[in-house]
Amino acid sequence: MNFITPAFAQAAGTPGQTDMLMQLAPFGIILVIMYFLILRPQQKRAKAHAEMIKAVRRGDTVVTSGGFIGRVTKVIDDHEIEVELAPETRVRLLRAMIAEVRTKGEPA
Secondary structure, three states: OOOOOHHHHHHHHOOOHHHHHHHHHHHHHHHHHHHHHHHHHHHHHHHHHHHHHHOOOOOOEEEEOOOOEEEEEEEOOOOEEEEEEEOOEEEEEEHHHEEEEEEOOOOO
């Protein structure tokens, strides 16, 4: 009383490699989309910001991440600058805290 032939029973029990590939394909597509829509533009913005803060020099008008607008009076080292926020009011600022360089100053 064997209703199922051995060949038919063996074929039903083993999943094929294409089935697994079809299950994983949407995840791969999602990862590629995330890379091009999120990660790549973020890396470009970070690179542009790093180049901008490296090029800051005396006389530039900068906007800090806290919202202060000031003029660079002195470049202390690779990590710090001195910014004049108001007449006779100078503060030391980390270069990483520069959000925007508005106007370029004099050459060094």
